[in-house]
Amino acid sequence: MTRLPLHEGWTLRCTGGDAPTTISTAVVPAQVPGSVHTDLLSAGLIEDPYLGENEAALTWVHRADWVYETTFEAEPIAPGERAALAFEGLDTVATITLNGAIVGRTENMHRSYRFDVTGLLEEENTLVVSFSSALTRAEEIAQEVGPRPHSYDHPFNAVRKMACSFGWDWGPDLQTAGIWKPVHLERWHEARLAQVRPLVTVGADGTGRVEVVADLEVAGAEDPGRRVRAELTAPDGGPIATGEVAVTGGRAVVVLEAGDVDLWWPHGYGPQSRYDLQVTLADGDRERDSWSRKVGFRDVAVRADPDEAGTSFVIEVNGVPVFIKGANWIPDDHLLTRVTPERYARRVEQSVAANINLLRVWGGGIYEQDAFYDACDAAGVLVWQDFLLACAAYAEDEPLRGEFEAEARDNVARLMPHPSLVLWCGGNENLWFSVDQDWDARLEGGTWGYGYYHDLFAQVVAEVDPTRAYVEGSPASPGFAPWEKHPNDPDHGLKHEWAVWNQVDYSHYRDEAPRFVSEFGFQGPPTWATLTRALAPQDLHKESAAFLLHQKAPDGNGKLDRGMAPHLGIPEDFTDWHWAAQLNQAHAVRYALTHYRSHWPHTAGAIVWQINDCWPVTSWAAIDGDERPKPLWYAMQAAYAPRLLTIAPRETGLVVAVVNDSDDTWDDTLHLCRESLDGVGQATEDTPVHAPARSVTLVQIPARLATPADATGEALVATLGEERTVHLFAELKDVALDPDALTASATRVGDGYDVHITASSLALDVTVLADRLAPDARTDRALDTLRAGESVTVHVTTEHPLETGLLTAAPVLRSSNDLHGVATD
Known part of the structure; x- marks a missing residue:
């Protein structure tokens, strides 16, 4: 098969809506892959929506229609040859015409499309992709199937488009459109590889096996000489296993027994060994098509087992329980096509440097480009992938249900080769909201998505890729229907902790020890350089219209101030306020992480909201929209370190939790010292400590060290080897710290x-x-x-x-x- 990229010579024009005259009358060069916003920016027809108040000036785009057009040359169709237009991604509501004939329509940016154009191809061809307003179409579908509850202003749950494209509490409301992934003209004879699914498993004896399932698209009669060959090559380039079978009924299954293999591990547990898998389709000596990917051998299981405390949630890799040191991932740029493979790699490198071992791809974004998963494969970062449903009720009626199934099958198959992908999740917060917002009663029996989470997605994963685990949602109490056990019960499965930030102080993180916390976090502004790039000097105060446009959380500044007040106080000067807000964010998340880690294995993971931003904004991110680490990033790096000391109250009094997330035992002498702020010791004690690998050891602190003579003038210091932690006996604002120290x-x-x-x-x-x-x-x-x-x-x-x-x-x-x-x- 041959693939001709169709990425050159495109133009863009506006054909409907209330666009300014300078745009409605213009025809501009278009980049493919790309989007309307990036093309208008390149043409100088709009201002950067990330700066100042420019986002608010672009609401007219929500109702606009657009036409992309290009021409290309093609050789005449040969006898027995087939041709198709292959679109990897169209955003979102599109009509495709070739040489004046409609070849297809789309309403889903999360899936790929192929349209047969064998009878339409000419030597000179005109290809047109017309986009209509996704918001208008969402409103139409909502009326067809009946409105469903959703967060924020727009019915994003009624169209298969990136939910946060319609705005979120950290993202702009831009509502992009465009050919956002590659497009090709594909030509083939007789047969092609329509889909290849490598089922990679590891036996109990450590031997590897790859079952390659190849499904073909065939033109004409079945050829008895048609065969599929698969070859597996070791990381050092040596051949491991080959197999070849005849195609029967449009399918071939080639099983490769790899013998003893080098396993793929998350970083911190072992190497990330990967093997090359090559699949070819041939008729006799003639190769018709080929496919190649890197794969990794690892066994993954999720243990959601009843126990005396409730229901566990533990991710095991190669039989080893892993404490998940995670972060939630959102699209790294709202204008998606600006995220390059190099940018993905930088973000994954920053995650590894922060000791993160899992990224959760959140359900309001996208199924990321392969370059993201490639970077995670190479770095040993586990990936938790949500199906793309978030914070809303989703109708299970057509035309939506068919689109959900199509995109699920498409992406589960596409992402199968990546060893980093360990878990599929039904969606984000929908099960939780169904209970707290009483969707069953509000919808009077109308569907809200339960069938997706408990039936459809589980079935697709089981059929397409049974090597992956599946959980019905986040949060969720696995094994229970929402009406049987609250989906956000801290004792059962997955917990989202949002009372902190929204309602109570971060000290309340210690009120409970959930089994697995898959979302929690605290806001802080971006770095100063990012903020001052986005805002003019006169807007550098927290009540300016431009600052508030880049603070999307309801009462966000009020929550920041209320969060600072008990711990740091609230500075009046904006420069000091900016520093205090960043610092309080770091303190809050560090406080939570050290608490959660000290409860391993009862608490088996923590996934901070969030690692990254998609534009310059005050948000929960550790890395801001201009790729700069905030103080939070350094706090996460320390709190996620392989070895950690933390001092916290328990039932018996104050203890030191010795957290050893390494393969080696930690044997040393714990030195405790209660001292004045000027370093004068008040009481000391040395205690031998033996901390086994991958464990938490609690050491009781004697009362004479745990009880200060002067709560505002003393600190307790715990040192074990190279690790140290300092515990204060009063809030920071009340401790007599020297401002000129x-x-x-x-x-x-x-x-x-x-x-x-x-x-x-x-x-x-x-x-x-x-x-x-x-x-x-x-x-x-x-x-x-x-x-x-x-x-x-x-x-x-x-x-x-x-x-x-x-x-x-x-x-x-x-x-x-x-x-x-x-x-x-």
């Missing part, structure tokens, strides 16, 4: 600067906000704790010359200490 100097080095910082008394969260001086500046560490007399060197990487004096003073050099005196309750 730091002295610093900076020196020029090869690729940037070294900032040498020394503390005269206890200094917390010592950070160099170097991006305030240069947009490319990055630091190798942040949120350091320094005891009296201790020093740290922070390395700043930048290509820009900086004034060393600016690196050693506020607002660049910051700590929790310097909020004293500038914040109020």
Whole structure:
């Protein structure tokens, strides 16, 4: 088979809606893959929607219609040859015509399409893809099937388009349109590989097996000489196994017994060995089609078992229970086609550097491009993939049901080769909402999606890829219907913790130890360089219209202030407020993570909302929309470290939790010291500790160390080997931290600067906000704790010359200490 990319020579024009005259009369060059917004930006016809208040000026796009058009040459169709237009993704409601004839219509951006054009192909061809408003179509379908409850303003649940394209509490409402994935003209004779599904398994004896299921599209009669061959090659290039079988009834199943194989492991547990799998279709000596991917051998199981505490939720890889140190993933740019393979790789690298071992692809986004899963495969990052339903009731009527099944089958098959993909999930928060919003009563028996979560998706995964686990939703109490056990019960399966942030202080994270927390988080603004790129200087205050447009959460600023007040106080100056809000976000998530990790194996995982942003915004992300790590990222890196100490109250009093998430035992002497802020010891004790591999060991703290003589002037320090934690006996705002505890100097080095910082008394969260001086500046560490007399060197990487004096003073050099005196309750 031959594939001719059709990505050149496209134009774009607006054909309906209330577009400005400069746009409604224009014909502009179009990039394919691409979108209307990116093309209009390139043509200079719209302002960047990510800056200032520009998003609000583009609401007319919601009702606009568009036409993409190109021409291409093609050789005449040969006898017995077939031709098809293959679209990997169209966003969303489209009509495709070739040489004036309609060849297909689409209403789903989450699936691929093929249209036979054998009888329409000419030497000179005109291809037109017309897009109509997805919002208008969603409203029409909602009327056809009956309205269903949904979050936010638009009926995104009535059309198969990225839900967050219609706006979310962290994302813009832009409602894109366009040919967002590649398009090809495919030509073939006799037969082609329509779909290849590699079922990769590992036996109890450690031997690998690949069952290659190849389904063909055949033109004409079956050829007895038609055969499918599969070959597996080792990571070092050596052949492992080959097999060849005849095609029968349009299908061939080739089984490859691989013998002893090198397993694929999540990072931190072992190597990420991958094998090359090559599949070819031939008639005699003539090759008709081929397919190749990398695969990995690993066995994955999800244990959702009843026990004395409720129902567990444990992910096992190769028989080893894994504490999931996760983060939720959203589309990395609202304008999807700007996310390149290199950008995916950078984000996965940042995740690994933060000690994350799982990314959950959230159900309001997209099934990501293969480059995302490739990067996770190579890095050893597990992937939890939601089916794309979020925060809404979804009708189980046509035309929606057929689209759900088609996209599910399409994407389950597409993603099968990736060893990183370990779990399919029915959707996001829909089971929970069905109970709390009483959908059964509100809809008077109308469907809301239960059949998708408990029947359709489970059936598709079982039929297409039985090597993957499936759970009906997040949150969910596995094994129970929503009306039998609340889907967000902390004792059963998966929990989303959103009372913190929305209703109560982050100290309430310690009120319970859920079995697995698949969503929780706290907001903070983006880095200063990102914020100042998006907002004009006059808009740099939290009540400006532009700032509020980039703060999508209801009462978001109010929740930020109420969240800061008990811990840091609320600074009046915006520069201080920005730092305090970022710091409080880091503290809140660190507080939750250390708590959850200390309860392993009862609590078997935590997935922070969220790792990334899709534009410059105040949000829950650890990496902002311009790819810069926020203080939260450094807090996650520390809280997800393989070895961790944390001090927390338990029934018996204050304890040190020694968390050892490594394959080696941790044997050392735990040194405890209650000391004044200037470093003078008040009480000490040494205790030998034996912490087995992949375990948590609790060490009781004696009362004489756990009880301060001066709660605002003392701290408890626990040290075990190279790990250390500091426990305060009062809230930060009440502790007598010295705001002038730091002295610093900076020196020029090869690729940037070294900032040498020394503390005269206890200094917390010592950070160099170097991006305030240069947009490319990055630091190798942040949120350091320094005891009296201790020093740290922070390395700043930048290509820009900086004034060393600016690196050693506020607002660049910051700590929790310097909020004293500038914040109020």
